[in-house]
Amino acid sequence: MPTYVYKCEECNYHFEQLQKFSDKPLKSCPRCKGKVKRVIHPTGIVFKGSGWYINDSRSGGSSSSESKSSDTKSSSSSD
Numbered sequence: 401m402p403t404y405v406y407k408c409e410e411c412n413y414h415f416e417q418l419q420k421f422s423d424k425p426l427k428s429c430p431r432c433k434g435k436v437k438r439v440i441h442p443t444g445i446v447f448k449g450s451g452w453y454i455n456d457s458r459s460g461g462s463s464s465s466e467s468k469s470s471d472t473k474s475s476s477s478s479d
């Protein structure tokens with residue numbers, strides 16, 4: 401049995417309703433008896449509009465101080 405999501409147009413109440421396929425969609429809000437609409441789940445999330453971007457290559461302020469690995473290769477060529 402699928403779960404349908406409804407949204408009330410009056411009070412914006414979201415609720416889920418377990419229904420059979422043969423069941424008729426709900427019409428009234430259990431809260432305020434207002435008009436409800438069945439919400440269809442989008443198959444993919446679409447980010448509409450501008451203003452959203454990925455800032456991944458932004459080095460933050462907290463620069464991890466790398467501990468200098470003193471690789472002092474004693475290349476003391478004693479001649």
Ligand SMILES: [Zn+2]
Nearest residue numbers: 408411429432
């Ligand atoms: Zn309502």
